[in-house]
Each structure stands twice: as structure tokens, then as C-alpha cells.
Amino acid sequence: MPTAPEPSISAKDKRPTKAQLSWLARGRDxxxxxxxxFTPAGQxxxxxMVKSCLAHGWAxxxxxxxxxxxxxxxxxxxAGRAVLADANAD
Incomplete structure (x- = not known):
């Protein structure tokens, strides 16, 4: 199984972009x-973006x-579910 990079302490505090939130939200259900x-448009x-989410520990x-x-x-x-919950609470 591939391994994800360990999230850094500063990365845990970073907020995801709209694109990252959208991608992460699609995994929720x-x-x-x-x-x-692929995106909803087939791209x-x-x-x-994926590697950034991996580095932050969201995926x-x-x-x-x-x-x-x-x-x-x-x-x-x-952690990804937590940032989604935080984003929905805003």
C-alpha cells in the first residue's frame, strides 16, 4: 500500500481551497x-491538488x-472529514 507523507504541524492549521473542499466533499458519501x-466535467x-491534500493529511x-x-x-x-465539517460550520 502506498504511504502518505506525514502532515506538518503548520499544515494542520491551513484551510483548504474551494477546489480542495469540493474534491474532498465528493468522498464524504x-x-x-x-x-x-475525475471532476464532474470528466477531466x-x-x-x-491531490498531493497537497495528501500533504495536509486530508486524504x-x-x-x-x-x-x-x-x-x-x-x-x-x-482530518479531511473535520475540515469539511469546519467549512460547513462557517
């Missing part, structure tokens, strides 16, 4: 918190995709 590889999700790698090994299949973490 999916089985296991699976995050999408591939931005790798930099984590789930498993290797044997058909597309360079694609990160991720799932929502408890």
Missing part, C-alpha cells in the same frame, strides 16, 4: 471515503491502481 479521479483531477492513498500506476487512488481521512 462514497464507500470507504473514496475520492474521485482528470489535478495532481498538485490518504488507498491502493495502487494496476491499470494506471501513476494515478493516486485516495480516500478521505478523519
Amino acid at each position: 462514497e464507500p470507504g471515503g473514496k475520492l474521485p479521479l 482528470r483531477v489535478n495532481d498538485r 490518504e492513498p488507498w491502493f495502487e491502481n494496476p491499470l494506471k500506476p501513476n494515478w493516486l487512488v485516495c480516500k478521505l481521512t478523519d
